[in-house]
Each structure stands twice: as structure tokens, then as C-alpha cells.
Amino acid sequence: MRDDDPRLPSSPGFWRSPLRGPWFTSVLGLVLLVGITVLFVTGLVSYAAYNPDLSPVNDQTPDKGVLGFYLFAWPTDPYWLYRLTQGLHVTLGIALIPVLLAKLWSVVPKLFALPPARSLAHALERISLLLLVGGALFEFTTGVLNVQLDYLFPGSFYPLHFYGAWVFFAAFVAHAVLKTPAALRTVRERRTPGEPRSPEGEPGLVSPRPDAPTVSRRGALRFVGGASLLLFVTTAGQSIGGALRRTALLAPHGGPDPGGGPNGFQINKTAVYAGIDPVETGQEAWRLVVTGRTGTVRLGRADLLRLPLHSSALPIACVEGWSTADQWWRGVRLRDLAALVGYETDPPDVFVESLQRRGAFRRAALRANQVADPRSLLALYVNGEDLSPDHGYPARVIVPAAPGVLNTKWVARLTFGDL
Structure with a gap:
């Protein structure tokens, strides 16, 4: 032809x-x-x-x-x-x-x-x-x-x-x-x-x-x-x-907010998907390890609740394009945790590690300006109640304007300083 x-x-x-x-x-x-x-x-x-x-x-x-x-x-x-x-x-x-x-x-x-x-x-x-x-x-x-x-x-x-x-x-x-x-x-x-x-x-x-x-x-x-x-x-x-x-019929998480009550808003990873063992997140077993210039401290949830608590109204915005409305978070400021390990002024970068066993972003790194922001929290509560397991109980990070995957859930360790 x-x-x-x-x-x-x-x-x-x-x-x-x-x-x-x-x-x-x-x-x-x-x-x-x-x-x-x-x-x-x-x-x-x-x-x-x-x-x-x-x-x-x-x-x-x-x-x-x-x-x-x-x-x-x-x-x-x-x-x-x-x-x-x-x-x-x-x-x-x-x-x-x-x-x-x-x-x-x-x-x-x-x-x-x-x-x-x-x-x-x-x-x-x-x-x-x-x-x-x-x-x-x-x-x-x-x-x-x-x-x-x-x-x-x-x-x-x-x-x-x-x-x-x-x-x-x-x-x-x-x-x-x-x-x-x-x-x-x-x-x-x-x-x-x-x-x-x-x-x-x-x-x-x-x-x-x-x-x-x-x-x-x-x-x-x-x-x-x-x-x-x-x-x-x-x-x-x-x-x-x-x-x-x-x-939003064709978008992920585009239907009505899942569930109900204070924890009834969008998530990507459930506790089951992430491989979270409920024993590890219990009051007796869970400890937050905070490391920095002056050494390491270990804090249970009761220890965190004795620290000054602050509130922030912030959304979660995900790389997939979905986001929540502003949620009312309450917890300990990241900069106050940095102060516990020797950074009373000018808090540095922080490396965050999760109990998560499966899936991406089990660890994340936040910049110094994010740590220093007074709205950046290690959140213990959302909308007046304890975090649910799917939202990161016993503690999660919440930072203004950060991608959702950097708001790490089920936090186990914070390392401040050189990464």
C-alpha cells in the first residue's frame, strides 16, 4: 500500500x-x-x-x-x-x-x-x-x-x-x-x-x-x-x-464526613491499615521519647497532660487533594517539647517517628519554622475529645499549612536538632 x-x-x-x-x-x-x-x-x-x-x-x-x-x-x-x-x-x-x-x-x-x-x-x-x-x-x-x-x-x-x-x-x-x-x-x-x-x-x-x-x-x-x-x-x-x-462524587473521600462525633472527619490511614498494636498505645505501655541537646526524656500521656496545653484550629490537607474543615486541636506545643531537651529559644528541626508499621511516611521531618510556630502541636485531643485510634491516639502532630502526611499519627519519638 x-x-x-x-x-x-x-x-x-x-x-x-x-x-x-x-x-x-x-x-x-x-x-x-x-x-x-x-x-x-x-x-x-x-x-x-x-x-x-x-x-x-x-x-x-x-x-x-x-x-x-x-x-x-x-x-x-x-x-x-x-x-x-x-x-x-x-x-x-x-x-x-x-x-x-x-x-x-x-x-x-x-x-x-x-x-x-x-x-x-x-x-x-x-x-x-x-x-x-x-x-x-x-x-x-x-x-x-x-x-x-x-x-x-x-x-x-x-x-x-x-x-x-x-x-x-x-x-x-x-x-x-x-x-x-x-x-x-x-x-x-x-x-x-x-x-x-x-x-x-x-x-x-x-x-x-x-x-x-x-x-x-x-x-x-x-x-x-x-x-x-x-x-x-x-x-x-x-x-x-x-x-x-x-x-465530590469522583473524588476520594468526597462523600459525607465519615462517622460522627468529634472524630468524624476524613482520614487516609486507619490504625488497622498502619499496623498499630492497641497494646502499644495503651496508657501503661505508651511513652513519647524526646531527644535533643541535653539528652532524652520519656513522657507518658499523663506527663504530657501536666504540661501547658494549647489549642489550634487547623485543617488537614492531603496530597490527594482532599481536605477537612478546621478542627479544634489541643495538646502540647512542639516548641515546648523542644525546650524540655535544651532548646529554650530558637527550636531546631525535628525528626518525627511513628508506631506505624505499614504504609508510607512512617517518619517525617519538620523545619525549624514549623516547630517554632505556636500553633504547631503534639495533639492529644480533637474537638474536645481524645483522639480516636484512627486519628492517631495517643498523640499526633498537627502543623499549620503542612501536607497531611507530615502531621504524623501515633507518634513515638521526637528528635530535635541535627538529623
Whole structure:
């Protein structure tokens, strides 16, 4: 068969849809230009929130790696910061799926175009397109799987998604630099009466003998936009909370708050899943080990209750995009525990270890600014009652603006100082 045989995907005649064209592709591309840029930025700040430059516990990148140049001490104000940035990252990423699929569908004839490379420049462009398409599918697929199935990639999702994002975004930027001027010109010319329009006969994109149209290109865009809006509506409630949580049908933890009473709010890991032995968390057996400059102290729950107790109203915001409303926590300030082991002023970083036996983030590291914040607690109560086993009894960390996995549950040891 010849390359111009309409039975071959490499032939322009194989692709018969009348919807494909520069204007349709340009509109989708401009939407993705804005949306993917926001996704990349919010993804980077999420990675910074995990403090990968503090300890190898939270990230396995040696010395941060060359891609860690942007890292900074994640702030504790505003206290809802991570709830906003990660909720935006996940909700926008899911809402953009129809736009991405429509964009890929609109340019699929070019992926089969022959010859594969007409020149060196054309070969480089085709390679960048492979990285672009492959990277987009990888990032969106792994992101959605992690959101929907929680710890599907324990210990590996974060570096996979992180490095994949850099490869994808590098190809995305190169493609945007080449194509954005033409896309803006195409959209502008279609909207401005009296000006010449971009040709609709671009080789490899517009069919030379299209089928009869059943919907206009604007109608197709409305369909794509409607699909994105539907995904947005059925996802956003997980991070907005309140009554809107019931609308988050396609999001994890998107239904009504589980259970009832003071401990009736979202969790990722139950005590059973984490392998918590109730004997170890009992009043007689459990001791918190606190280590620092002046040595080690061991505190039972009764000892902690004799220390000054403080309260903080803080949400839990998870990397999967869901978050709780503000909960009322009460416990001992982390900076007061640091003072017990020699850090009366300027508390340092702290390394937190849990009784958890299974699952990711059994250990975590918090920055000095997080320890020093007066709202950062080793919480013993929530909403006026003891923590439930699933919420970390006998004690858990709660820190403003920190990702949920750094609010370690079932705390067994705190090590202040050099990690």
C-alpha cells in the first residue's frame, strides 16, 4: 500500500473528521498553556512543602539534586496554604483531562505523518512531540491513579511524578515557544471581522475530504468545556468542604464526613491499615521519647497532660487533594517539647517517628519554622475529645499549612536538632 492510501493512518484521507483544524487545536492549546503552567507551579510548591532539602526521610533525591534549586522553607502562614495549592493542583488536573484528550485527538494525524523526519529540525520537533505526548499521559495518569487509589506507588510516586513533570514541562515549554504565536494569531483572526483568516488546509491536520459535519467546532468546544465543568463540580468539593463535599462524587473521600462525633472527619490511614498494636498505645505501655541537646526524656500521656496545653484550629490537607474543615486541636506545643531537651529559644528541626508499621511516611521531618510556630502541636485531643485510634491516639502532630502526611499519627519519638 502507498502512503496516500486512505486505508493507512499515515494518509491524510484516513482522518475524516471535519472538526480538526488550526482554530480548534489552537483554542485547546491555549487553554492547556495556562492550565498546565498552573499545574506545574502548584506541583513544585507541593514538592517544596515536603521539605526534601531537610532530610532523606521525605525525599530520596541526594543533596536535593540539580532540580532542587527552587526549594525553600515551607511557610506556616496562611494556615490554609497547602489546602489551597494542592486542592487547586488536583482539581484543575482532573478538570483538564477532557481538554487534554481533545487536544491529542485533534492532532493525532500528525503523529502518523510520513516521512518521520523531513530534516534535522523536523526530527527534533517530532522527538519533542513524543516527549510532550508521553509526558502528558504519564503525568496525568499517575496523578489520577494516586488520587483515586491513595498509596498505589508507595515510596515511588513522588520522585516518579516529580522527575516526569520536569521532562514533560521542558517539552511543553519548547512546544509552547514554537506554537503559541501561531495559535494566538489563528484565534485572533477568527474573532476579528474583516481580517484574513488562517488557512484551514494545514497539511496533516485538516482532512482533504472530510465527512459531513454533525456538530460545529464551537459545539465541540462546548462539549469539551462541559465535560471539564462536570469533572470540576464532582471533584472540587473534596477541598472546599462543607456541604459541597457531597458533590465530590469522583473524588476520594468526597462523600459525607465519615462517622460522627468529634472524630468524624476524613482520614487516609486507619490504625488497622498502619499496623498499630492497641497494646502499644495503651496508657501503661505508651511513652513519647524526646531527644535533643541535653539528652532524652520519656513522657507518658499523663506527663504530657501536666504540661501547658494549647489549642489550634487547623485543617488537614492531603496530597490527594482532599481536605477537612478546621478542627479544634489541643495538646502540647512542639516548641515546648523542644525546650524540655535544651532548646529554650530558637527550636531546631525535628525528626518525627511513628508506631506505624505499614504504609508510607512512617517518619517525617519538620523545619525549624514549623516547630517554632505556636500553633504547631503534639495533639492529644480533637474537638474536645481524645483522639480516636484512627486519628492517631495517643498523640499526633498537627502543623499549620503542612501536607497531611507530615502531621504524623501515633507518634513515638521526637528528635530535635541535627538529623
